[in-house]
Amino acid sequence: MSEALIQVSKLVKEYRMGDNVVHALDGVSVSIDAGEFVAVMGPSGSGKSTFMNLVGCLDAPSAGDYLLAGQNVARMVGDELAAIRNKRIGFVFQQFNLLARTSALENVELPLLYSDVGKKERRERAARRLQQVGLAARMDHHPSQLSGGQQQRVAIARALVNDPVLILADEPTGALDSRTSLEVMALLQQLNGEGITIVVVTHEHDVANFAKRIIQFRDGKVVEDKPNTPADAQLLVAQSTRQAA
Amino acid sequence: MNAFAILRIALNALRVNKLRSTLTMLGIIIGVAAVITMIAVGNGAQARVEEQIKSLGSNIMIIFPGSTLASGARGGAGSQQTLTEDDAAAIAREVPEVQVAAPSSRGTGQVVAGNSNWSTTIYGVTNDYFEAREWPIVGGRLFEPGEIQSAGKVAIVGQSVTRQLFGEAFDPEAILGQTVRIRQVPFTVIGVLDKKGQSMLGQDQDDVVFVPIATARNRLFGQAQGKLRRVGTISVKTREGLSMADAEEKIRALMRQRHRLQAGADDDFSIRNLTEILQAQEASSKIMTLLLAAVASVSLVVGGIGIMNIMLVSVTERTREIGLRMAVGARGRDILMQFLVEAVTLSLIGGLLGILLGFGGSAAVGKFAGWRVEIEAASIFLAVGFSAGVGIFFGFYPARKAAGLRPIEALRYE
Numbered sequence: 001m002s003e004a005l006i007q008v009s010k011l012v013k014e015y016r017m018g019d020n021v022v023h024a025l026d027g028v029s030v031s032i033d034a035g036e037f038v039a040v041m042g043p044s045g046s047g048k049s050t051f052m053n054l055v056g057c058l059d060a061p062s063a064g065d066y067l068l069a070g071q072n073v074a075r076m077v078g079d080e081l082a083a084i085r086n087k088r089i090g091f092v093f094q095q096f097n098l099l100a101r102t103s104a105l106e107n108v109e110l111p112l113l114y115s116d117v118g119k120k121e122r123r124e125r126a127a128r129r130l131q132q133v134g135l136a137a138r139m140d141h142h143p144s145q146l147s148g149g150q151q152q153r154v155a156i157a158r159a160l161v162n163d164p165v166l167i168l169a170d171e172p173t174g175a176l177d178s179r180t181s182l183e184v185m186a187l188l189q190q191l192n193g194e195g196i197t198i199v200v201v202t203h204e205h206d207v208a209n210f211a212k213r214i215i216q217f218r219d220g221k222v223v224e225d226k227p228n229t230p231a232d233a234q235l236l237v238a239q240s241t242r243q244a245a
Numbered sequence: 246m247n248a249f250a251i252l253r254i255a256l257n258a259l260r261v262n263k264l265r266s267t268l269t270m271l272g273i274i275i276g277v278a279a280v281i282t283m284i285a286v287g288n289g290a291q292a293r294v295e296e297q298i299k300s301l302g303s304n305i306m307i308i309f310p311g312s313t314l315a316s317g318a319r320g321g322a323g324s325q326q327t328l329t330e331d332d333a334a335a336i337a338r339e340v341p342e343v344q345v346a347a348p349s350s351r352g353t354g355q356v357v358a359g360n361s362n363w364s365t366t367i368y369g370v371t372n373d374y375f376e377a378r379e380w381p382i383v384g385g386r387l388f389e390p391g392e393i394q395s396a397g398k399v400a401i402v403g404q405s406v407t408r409q410l411f412g413e414a415f416d417p418e419a420i421l422g423q424t425v426r427i428r429q430v431p432f433t434v435i436g437v438l439d440k441k442g443q444s445m446l447g448q449d450q451d452d453v454v455f456v457p458i459a460t461a462r463n464r465l466f467g468q469a470q471g472k473l474r475r476v477g478t479i480s481v482k483t484r485e486g487l488s489m490a491d492a493e494e495k496i497r498a499l500m501r502q503r504h505r506l507q508a509g510a511d512d513d514f515s516i517r518n519l520t521e522i523l524q525a526q527e528a529s530s531k532i533m534t535l536l537l538a539a540v541a542s543v544s545l546v547v548g549g550i551g552i553m554n555i556m557l558v559s560v561t562e563r564t565r566e567i568g569l570r571m572a573v574g575a576r577g578r579d580i581l582m583q584f585l586v587e588a589v590t591l592s593l594i595g596g597l598l599g600i601l602l603g604f605g606g607s608a609a610v611g612k613f614a615g616w617r618v619e620i621e622a623a624s625i626f627l628a629v630g631f632s633a634g635v636g637i638f639f640g641f642y643p644a645r646k647a648a649g650l651r652p653i654e655a656l657r658y659e
Contacts, residue, residue: 058572058652079576085652086574097569097656101261111573113250158573 004067005165005197006032006055011064011074013050013220024050025061026220032199034165037192039208039228040201042217049170051217052201056089056168057081069165086115090159090167094174096151098143104130104154105139111162129157133187149180156187160196167191169200173207185210251579255587258559269555270595272548273635277599277628279541282606284624287534289617294527298520300441300450302379304344304489305520308332308479308496311513326475327513330458332503333479337373339499342483342492347373348458348476352466354428356410356454363409367427367454369461369476375438377482384417385436388457396459400425401436403451427454428465489518542631548595549635556588556643567647568655581648588640589633596632600625 013025025047032038042048053059054066057073060081066074073084085091090111098107108126117125130139133153143151152172159167169188173181181204189210192198200211208214209228216224259266310327333348350369355362368374372387382401392399402410407420417437424431441450456465458476483492493516504513560567567580575583604620611618 053653056572058656079578082571082574082576085572091572093569093656097565097572099566099569102257110570114570114574114576114579116247162574 004031005034005036005069006030006199007065007067008055009065011051011054011066012062013047013054013059014062023220025054027064028220028222030215030222030225032197034197035192035195036197036213037189037211038199039211039214040199040217041203041205041208041214042223043203045219046217047220048201048217050220052168052170052199055166055199056091057084082114086111087162088165090156090162090164092152092155092159092167092169092172094171096143096148096155096175098151098154098158100144101142103140103142104135104146104157107143107154108158108161110158115162125161126157129161130154132160133157147180148176149183152176152180152184153187156184156191160191164196166197166199169198171202172200173202173204178206181207251582251586252590254583255590258563258587259591262559265555266591269551269591270598272551273545273592273595273632274548274599274602276541276545276548276635277596277632278602278606279544280538280628280631281600281603281620281624282610282618283537283541284534284627285603285607285618285620286610286616287530287537288619288621288624289611290530291527291534292619293617294523294530296442297444298523298527300444301519301523302377302482303520304483304485305377306481306483306489306493306496306516306518308336308481308500309515309517310477311511311515326477327504328476328479330474330476332500333373333476335503336479336481336496336499340492340495342487342489342495344482344484345373345377347371347377347480347482348478349374349480350458350461350466350475350477352461354465356406356425356427358410358423358425361410363406365406365409365452365454367456367461367465369458369465370455371458374455374480377480378441380441381439382436383439385421385434387436393457393459396463397457398430398432398460398464399435399457400427400432401438401455402434403438403453403455404440405449405451406454407437409452425454427456430464432456489521493518545631545635549592549639552588552591552636553639553643555591556584556640557646559587560584560643560647563647564650564655564658567650568652568658571650571652572656577648580650581644584644584647585637585640588644589636592632592636592640593629596629599632600628603628 008031009029011025011028012023015022015024028047028051040048040051050059054061057068057076060077061074064074065072068084068088071084073081076084099110105123105126108129109122112122112125127136127139130136133156135150135153135157138146138150143154146154156167167188172188173184176184185207188198188200198211200207202208211228214224214226214228215222308328328348330348333346336346337343347370352367352369353364354367355364356367371393375381375387385401387401388399389397391397402420402425410425411420411423420434420437423434425434426432438451438455444450462474481492481496483489497512497516500514501512506513570580570583607618607620610616
């Protein structure tokens with residue numbers, strides 16, 4: 001257990017709203033091993049998004065430690081965090097966040113632009129990832145020419161392109177219908193099967209049930225952290241597939 | 246992130262908003278074109294003055310005769326010939342600042358060669374005149390001392406006269422030794438002068454024939470003034486580096502003394518310092534150029550503000566894009582560079598188009614206003630440099646604003 005991928009201890013994040021200090025995260029300690037598929041759940045304002053931002057190195061904690069693959073990133077700033085985000089973490093967002101008027105291929109290439117990869121290699125790696133998410137035929141399409149599910153798959157290919165150790169998905173199905181939601185989650189499940197660690201923030205139980213472990217947040221604290229039994233998960237998947245059909 | 250990739254992102258961003266980019270550029274285009282055109286107009290004016298100074302000869306002043314006073318009616322300047330060859334000799338001898346003092350007298354007459362004839366100005370001069378005016382001959386020779394002493398019938402002609410009398414094909418050797426008749430008197434052409442061009446008043450300075458001063462007096466304009474050796478004007482050239490004002494004062498004192506003028510009496514001559522007048526003109530045309538350029542650069546600054554405005558809008562519009570780029574690993578300086586390059590690209594393309602428009606504008610001013618325009622290489626570099634500078638200066642603030650965004654806030658921006 002000493003080789004945990006994510007080792008968060010007593011993480012605190014405070015926001016100052018006028019005279020009030022809001023504790024978005026209040027001493028959270030969580031450990032996630034490589035290869036896990038974790039769903040983070042909780043009502044809005046529970047701190048799950050803040051947790052994601054800190055784990056994703058998009059923000060720095062007010063206190064506490066965060067070891068990512070043995071590296072303490074809690075004390076890092078600016079450019080160091082940018083490098084971590086670039087090389088180790090892949091993001092999938094609710095709104096896809098693809099660049100408009102830019103081809104799928106170029107969207108996937110984006111992280112490589114910031115990591116000194118030559119143009120030819122960039123093309124190849126981006127193309128390979130698009131193939132992996134089943135969009136080989138849509139490389140030259142712009143986001144506006146793709147369906148929501150396809151756009152999210154482009155986003156997943158983009159998250160994968162720099163071979164990250166961790167994929168963070170923030171409500172990845174929030175903007176999708178239930179059928180494509182299942183497709184996207186199945187894709188993430190497949191990637192997890194290939195050994196990539198995945199953390200998903202969601203408030204949908206259907207989505208969370210794809211994960212092997214569910215962490216519940218409330219008022220900035222972890223209130224429940226338990227494995228999600230594969231049997232249950234399969235059952236729920238089967239149910240929701242039926243509903244969608 | 247390499248420069249090429251940054252440039253491509255910038256060009257893409259500009260292409261997406263074609264109309265907006267074009268309108269923003271228009272500010273810079275107009276600014277640069279205005280700067281180039283105005284400098285070209287100013288330089289043209291300046292070059293004209295400089296040419297006049299050159300054609301006049303440097304450090305020149307001219308002494309004119311004064312006016313007569315007859316029964317209370319004052320004649321105009323030159324109504325009395327008060328200057329003599331001896332005045333000229335005395336000035337050259339006694340005023341140390343003076344390099345040469347060349348007397349000349351002027352008249353007009355019909356010049357005939359073969360079956361062509363031409364009415365022109367005839368000057369009686371000594372060789373000093375050519376030195377004062379810095380006016381070399383391109384063929385033949387100057388006057389011999391004997392020819393000046395004995396009123397020799399020899400002539401040195403300007404190139405407009407040779408063209409009128411001997412045709413367009415200019416061949417000094419063929420003209421030398423020819424006989425021309427000036428006011429019926431036959432003269433031998435011994436020299437042809439270099440081309441001088443227009444004077445500051447637009448007169449053709451090459452439309453002229455020079456003869457020795459004694460010849461002019463005795464044989465052509467034979468007025469009853471032989472003994473006194475009256476002359477029309479004296480051209481004085483002062484030595485390089487010495488004060489022309491000092492020279493003018495000393496000449497004035499010397500002339501008053503020679504002409505026996507009482508203290509308080511008006512000068513019976515006047516001294517015109519042409520070089521000074523031209524230098525003043527040159528200085529004012531320089532100031533004019535500066536002024537024009539300054540006014541034109543105001544439009545460049547306005548164009549720059551336009552760029553800043555659009556870049557600020559662009560940064561706000563693309564906040565989510567910035568957030569995403571940061572999330573996938575863009576560092577602050579990558580974002581800074583992206584927006585800075587975008588602003589500079591905008592202003593540089595505008596600058597280049599502005600140069601083309603500036604060329605067109607200068608040509609149009611030259612053609613329709615008939616002004617002389619001279620485009621200077623320096624003004625092009627200035628314009629390009631200035632527009633790049635404008636891009637950097639006015640692009641920096643929006644770019645820094647973009648780079649300073651916090652990734653989570655930018656990502657969540659609605």
